[in-house]
Amino acid sequence: MIKIMLVDDEAIERKGLQMLLNKHRPDSEVVAEAGNGKEAIDLAMMTEPDLIFMDIKMPEYDGIYAAEQILTSRPKTKIIMVSAYDTFDYAKKAMKFGVKEYLLKPNSVAEVLTAYDAMVQEVDQENMLQSCLKQANGLIEMEFILTLLLNHVHDFDTESWSEWLHVDDMKGFVIVLLFQSEHPSVTHQDKQGWYASLKNVVAKTPYQILLGPLTGFQVPAFVNYDATNFNIFARSIIHQLQRELTNLKVKIGVGNAIDNLEQFATSYEHAMHALEQVQDSQANYAVYNNQAATTKKTLVPFAEEKRILEAIKKGDETSIDQLFDRYFMSLQQNANYQLSIIKKAMTNFFVILHRVINELGLTLDTEMEFSQFNTPYQIKEAAKAHLYYVMQQIKDWRDSGVRGLLLQAKAYMESNFEKNISLEQVATDIGLSSYYFSKLFKEYFEVTFIDYLTQMRLERAKELLVNTNYSLKEIALSTGYKDPNYFSRVFKKEINQTPSAYRKNHK
Numbered sequence: 001m002i003k004i005m006l007v008d009d010e011a012i013e014r015k016g017l018q019m020l021l022n023k024h025r026p027d028s029e030v031v032a033e034a035g036n037g038k039e040a041i042d043l044a045m046m047t048e049p050d051l052i053f054m055d056i057k058m059p060e061y062d063g064i065y066a067a068e069q070i071l072t073s074r075p076k077t078k079i080i081m082v083s084a085y086d087t088f089d090y091a092k093k094a095m096k097f098g099v100k101e102y103l104l105k106p107n108s109v110a111e112v113l114t115a116y117d118a119m120v121q122e123v124d125q126e127n128m129l130q131s132c133l134k135q136a137n138g139l140i141e142m143e144f145i146l147t148l149l150l151n152h153v154h155d156f157d158t159e160s161w162s163e164w165l166h167v168d169d170m171k172g173f174v175i176v177l178l179f180q181s182e183h184p185s186v187t188h189q190d191k192q193g194w195y196a197s198l199k200n201v202v203a204k205t206p207y208q209i210l211l212g213p214l215t216g217f218q219v220p221a222f223v224n225y226d227a228t229n230f231n232i233f234a235r236s237i238i239h240q241l242q243r244e245l246t247n248l249k250v251k252i253g254v255g256n257a258i259d260n261l262e263q264f265a266t267s268y269e270h271a272m273h274a275l276e277q278v279q280d281s282q283a284n285y286a287v288y289n290n291q292a293a294t295t296k297k298t299l300v301p302f303a304e305e306k307r308i309l310e311a312i313k314k315g316d317e318t319s320i321d322q323l324f325d326r327y328f329m330s331l332q333q334n335a336n337y338q339l340s341i342i343k344k345a346m347t348n349f350f351v352i353l354h355r356v357i358n359e360l361g362l363t364l365d366t367e368m369e370f371s372q373f374n375t376p377y378q379i380k381e382a383a384k385a386h387l388y389y390v391m392q393q394i395k396d397w398r399d400s401g402v403r404g405l406l407l408q409a410k411a412y413m414e415s416n417f418e419k420n421i422s423l424e425q426v427a428t429d430i431g432l433s434s435y436y437f438s439k440l441f442k443e444y445f446e447v448t449f450i451d452y453l454t455q456m457r458l459e460r461a462k463e464l465l466v467n468t469n470y471s472l473k474e475i476a477l478s479t480g481y482k483d484p485n486y487f488s489r490v491f492k493k494e495i496n497q498t499p500s501a502y503r504k505n506h507k
Contacts, residue, residue: 461478
């Protein structure tokens with residue numbers, strides 16, 4: 001819905017314009033009316049309209065001054081100037097402030113609607129661009145975190161990351177958030193809701209937080225902030241999340257402060273150890289300190305763990321058995337054979353494995369529960385069996401070929417494009433992460449997921465326009481568009497003519 005404000009010192013002019021828009025452009029809503037420039041400025045700040053029809057000659061402040069003040073504070077607002085005076089000076093002043101449409105009184109219905117449509121098209125394009133940039137920024141944040149976690153090599157250096165992510169410097173600290181659900185079974189949709197709530201909370205904080213992906217039940221993140229008080233930060237985030245999420249506990253491990261990205265892995269490791277301190281306790285967060293550093297030495301042999309993960313990624317079945325035996329032996333010794341510590345360490349190992357496999361582009365649940373086992377030997381054998389299963393799944397996935405999965409995705413889109421399908425939904429259907437699926441789709445087919453979906457929908461729309469007598473509303477609904485007006489705007493943008501004109505020219 002396009003929010004409209006009408007500004008004219010003549011009430012009858014405002015009434016006539018409102019009736020015209022209600023009749024011909026039902027996707028608009030008049031949210032405010034003003035009789036002078038001063039009222040217009042105040043109401044624009046309060047109601048935040050998308051589009052303003054602004055008369056020029058008015059008491060208090062004239063339309064030119066009001067437009068200047070409004071656009072200074074709200075530069076994305078679209079303004080159509082309306083005047084009974086055909087004076088170039090007025091138009092020149094309006095254009096100086098970014099006004100692109102200028103109507104002379106008396107104006108025809110066609111002139112008003114043409115100006116309206118031009119401005120609405122700009123609003124739609126800017127909203128679409130903003131939405132794409134928001135999604136892209138989220139993907140860039142995830143790629144940034146994954147790059148640092150998995151030691152990927154990029155063309156990007158620190159300066160490039162800073163520019164993309166709007167970060168002045170890379171000082172800060174790493175946190176790991178853990179979601180603990182009271183429900184025995186958690187769906188993919190549940191996790192999407194958690195992650196969306198986390199993003200909403202992060203957007204409202206005074207801190208700049210770059211989020212990694214939700215893997216298993218954990219989210220790594222980088223907080224670009226001077227580490228003045230870790231405790232206040234952790235309490236604030238948890239408090240806000242708990243207000244949004246019911247039947248769910250949130251715990252946070254906070255790593256040490258770092259001065260540059262080369263220290264990221266260390267801060268992440270410290271955050272994981274801090275999280276281990278509160279994972280099964282009543283506390284909601286822990287900050288890494290000297291006590292955590294001492295406890296750290298009793299837990300995981302990280303060098304050996306890294307070698308196992310690399311062997312799994314490469315599919316090196318020959319060495320995995322020996323590597324895991326050595327890893328588990330070190331783990332037992334470091335844990336002083338305490339069963340509870342071994343169980344925690346192994347649970348965390350499979351969480352990390354899940355993240356590594358997700359990065360390969362394979363959606364596979366690798367998490368494992370160890371509470372039912374009573375001896376270290378039972379834990380070791382169960383973990384090894386699960387590792388062999390995971391490696392076989394990776395092998396089968398690689399053997400089937402990524403291109404086959406992408407062709408399967410195309411087939412799914414072609415069969416379901418009339419529905420409200422999303423990139424995440426299609427990725428889930430073929431068993432890839434949405435991030436990896438998006439990259440692969442563009443790489444293989446040289447077109448984005450959204451552009452390809454739009455092409456299919458419009459091709460079907462063209463067939464229906466030529467071969468049926470369906471109304472535009474019926475065609476819109478048959479091709480995946482709930483809003484006929486939005487369908488018409490997309491059609492005109494891509495085909496360079498309206499649906500009605502296309503039908504007339506091709507019938």
